[in-house]
Amino acid sequence: MPAAPRKILHVDMDAFYASVEQRDAPELRGRPVVVAWRGARSVVCAASYEARRFGVRSAMPAMTAERLCPQAVFVPPDFPRYKTVSRQVRAIFARHTDLIEPLSLDEAYLDVTRSFTALPSATATAEAIRQAIREETGLTASAGVAPNKFLAKIASDWNKPDGLFVIRPSMVDVFLAPLPTGKLPGVGKVMRSRLSALGVETVGQLRELEAARLEQLFGRWGRRLHELAHGIDEQPVQPRRPTLQISSEDTFAQDLPLAELGPAVRQLAHKTWASYLAERRREPGRIARTVVLKLKTANFRILTRSQTLPLPPASAQDLAAIAWALHERVELPDSTRYRLAGVGLGGFVEADLFTAQRALFDAQGAPLPDGATDSASA
CATH class of the missing domain: 3.30.1490.100 (DNA polymerase, Y-family, little finger domain)
Known part of the structure; x- marks a missing residue:
């Protein structure tokens, strides 16, 4: 008998650093907040959703952000405070599972196939986690529920901010087909360009290419592309990834x-x-x-x-x-x-x-x- 699908969550805090600043300083709420040091060499650490409407994004030069949104409030980052909140959020995760793979201070994968709680589904678990985060930290989080990690990450971004999206196993093929290939992990500008030269713009079109052909074109990465196009991702949630550097x-x-x-x-x-x-x-x-x-x-x-x-x-x-x-x-x-x-x-x-x-x-x-x-x- 085939193994039952895993139940994976990807939980992503909404505009985390900026949201912490707005929570702790009521006068910043509703205003475009940019978390960054000011200066010619500074880059944006985070931007509130009010600032994002002006095109401000993380990792862009702070001077560019200031030009796009002159009325933005610049706040220097306070990483010890963000880490404290991150620990609170991870403690909430730990009530439901010990299979937690943090990706950064503000996002993590959780495997809730066997949850600690009596909640009836992974969707109910995601809702409970989001509610606890809201009540205990005063912040919001978005979550994706899916049978594997890469689909859960796509899903968590689907209804941001403060949203939940579920990709059930029966939905995978239909959900993936119309997506641009850039939605697949590891497919950046260069790979998108190479796929486009083959007439491949969507995941559905990528799916039409045989695995052997993709492997011939792109080596082992071609095999991985074929798996992703079919919604296959066997990578487990790794609670303790060893530090490399x-x-x-x-x-x-x-x-x-x-x-x-x-x-x-x-x-x-x-x-x-x-x-x-x-x-x-x-x-x-x-x-x-x-x-x-x-x-x-x-x-x-x-x-x-x-x-x-x-x-x-x-x-x-x-x-x-x-x-x-x-x-x-x-x-x-x-x-x-x-x-x-x-x-x-x-x-x-x-x-x-x-x-x-x-x-x-x-x-x-x-x-x-x-x-x-x-x-x-x-």
Whole structure:
């Protein structure tokens, strides 16, 4: 017998950062609110729905937002406060299931196939969660209900803000067919253009291409496209996705030469180290061995330089020294100016395995298999 369809929710807070600001400052309600630092280099973290009517969107330059909506109220972001609210929301999720996969502070997947509550359906569960969020936080959330993750994410956006949309298994084919291919996860501008060249504009048209043909054209991604076009997504909700990288970055008020980036790199290293210590408290069994320096030039070229170490950094000062040393491997002219820098930690390994491996190689007098390897990309 085939397995019963899973019951997946995607819950997405509505204009989260801006909504928190409007909740906590009644004078902002009904006004176009933009969460961003003001300045030539700042970008929009969030925009209220009142601001979105003017075309303001997350990640656009703050100066563009100000031009589109001169009457907007700019509020600097307060991430500790947003994290506090996010924890409240996740506590509400946890009353219903332990299969919770956070994507960010304001959205998550939940698998409620086997819910903790006696609610009769996934739809009822989604409604209960939305009601609890409204009552306990004073905020609204939109939710999608579907038999898999990618459909649930599409559904949560269908009736925003403060909406609920359900895609039942029997609806999948009819629902997907007229959608533009850009609604499928991973199909961006480039892939849309390539599909359009094949005469494929909708998911229904994509469905007409055989899996073998798509695989021939796009490799393994072609097989994934075929599955998505048919509403197939077997990826489970992963409650604890392992951290791959921790980083901090900053855009400068004005472009700087490489030689003047030292103080910024050291400051970013300390921020990254604080986040790394918090991650170690959450997952003490994993350590990071790769240090990454990221730079963005004035003409938006991105460079990364990294080093994987035989021993992980021992302190914020250690991380800062290693990160700054990586700037010596940047081979651009001295006249190059940089608008952004970032410091990251990656290359996570299991601490017990690393300790055992190191003891083995120390006993043999040999270096670790990948001791002190370097990599660079631009």
